[in-house]
Amino acid sequence: EADIYQTPRYLVIGTGKKITLECSQTMGHDKMYWYQQDPGMELHLIHYSYGVNSTEKGDLSSESTVSRIRTEHFPLTLESARPSHTSQYLCASARGTGGPDTQYFGPGTRLTVL
Amino acid sequence: GIQVEQSPPDLILQEGANSTLRCNFSDSVNNLQWFHQNPWGQLINLFYIPSGTKQNGRLSATTVATERYSLLYISSSQTTDSGVYFCAVDGGGADGLTFGKGTHLIIQP
Numbered sequence: 203e204a205d206i207y208q209t210p211r212y213l214v215i216g217t218g219k220k221i222t223l224e225c226s227q228t229m230g231h232d233k234m235y236w237y238q239q240d241p242g243m244e245l246h247l248i249h250y251s252y253g254v255n256s257t258e259k260g261d262l263s264s265e266s267t268v269s270r271i272r273t274e275h276f277p278l279t280l281e282s283a284r285p286s287h288t289s290q291y292l293c294a295s296a297r298g299t300g301g302p303d304t305q306y307f308g309p310g311t312r313l314t315v316l
Numbered sequence: 317g318i319q320v321e322q323s324p325p326d327l328i329l330q331e332g333a334n335s336t337l338r339c340n341f342s343d344s345v346n347n348l349q350w351f352h353q354n355p356w357g358q359l360i361n362l363f364y365i366p367s368g369t370k371q372n373g374r375l376s377a378t379t380v381a382t383e384r385y386s387l388l389y390i391s392s393s394q395t396t397d398s399g400v401y402f403c404a405v406d407g408g409g410a411d412g413l414t415f416g417k418g419t420h421l422i423i424q425p
Contacts, residue, residue: 235412239357244402247412260412261317290357303347303406305413307359 205229208293208308215283216316223278223311225293232298234276235305238262239290251276252298283315318343322403322416329393330424337388337419339403347406348379349413350388354399362388362401393423 206227215221227234232253237245237260247260251270265287266280276295280287293308319342329335341348350362363370363377365386370377374394379386390397400420404413 233411237412244415244417245359245404245413246415250412252411258411261414292357292359302364304361304364305347305349305404306361307351310357310359312357 206293206295206306206308208291208311210311211309212312212314214314214316217282217284219283219315221280221283221313223291223293223313225276225278225308226274227276227295227306227308228274229295229297229306230273231295231306232273233296233303233305234270235294235296236260236266236268236276236278237292237294238264239292239310241290245292249278283313285315288313288315318345318405318414320403320405320414320416322401322419324419325417326420326422328422328424331393331395333393333423334389334391335393335421337390337401337403337421339386339388339416341384341386341403341405343384344381345405347413348386349404350377350386351402351404352397352399353402353418359402390421395423395425397421398423 209224236249239245246262248264249268292310294305321340352360367381376389400418404415
């Protein structure tokens with residue numbers, strides 16, 4: 203199993219604030235992902251990365267942005283949070299080459315924007 | 317993009333019962349995973365199974381890639397098995413997994 207960490211686990215903030223959700227993995231995985239999940243619903247891919255300096259948008263349009271400056275770190279930023287951003291955000295990683303492309307998930311960040 | 321359908325959407329069983337969850341997908345896939353999401357929202361890997369059969373304790377899974385479906389079997393259910401079970405496959409326009417809507421399983425003591 204991969205070790206993948208997300209902070210904070212829970213965040214309640216006011217409208218208009220800038221926030222960064224942190225995601226780190228210690229397995230040296232090349233691929234990393236961000237998914238968004240509304241309560242009781244399925245996950246949707248919002249961003250992914252194949253490696254350092256690689257970022258792509260996923261299937262679900264999102265106002266968030268991501269960066270990949272280091273292999274182990276894939277933060278997600280919202281410049282101006284709104285109530286519509288209230289959701290759970292899950293980060294995942296996968297090896298990329300040399301084995302099964304299993305995705306491993308972090309514990310998630312539950313975001314509430316008031 | 318690829319479509320993933322899971323059935324049943326909800327399932328309530330008594331402790332000790334067996335169950336079968338189904339996942340149908342609309343196109344060929346390179347990756348199929350089964351997850352269990354616990355009440356705290358954590359996604360737990362159960363199986364990576366794009367084809368074939370695997371077993372892990374009371375859980376087993378079978379994917380028939382040529383017929384585009386996968387089955388998850390849970391035997392001798394325990395209350396800790398409660399939660400949402402997701403099937404997810406690769407495919408579509410972007411890398412990453414496409415998830416089904418899940419099966420919400422409740423195991424009653």
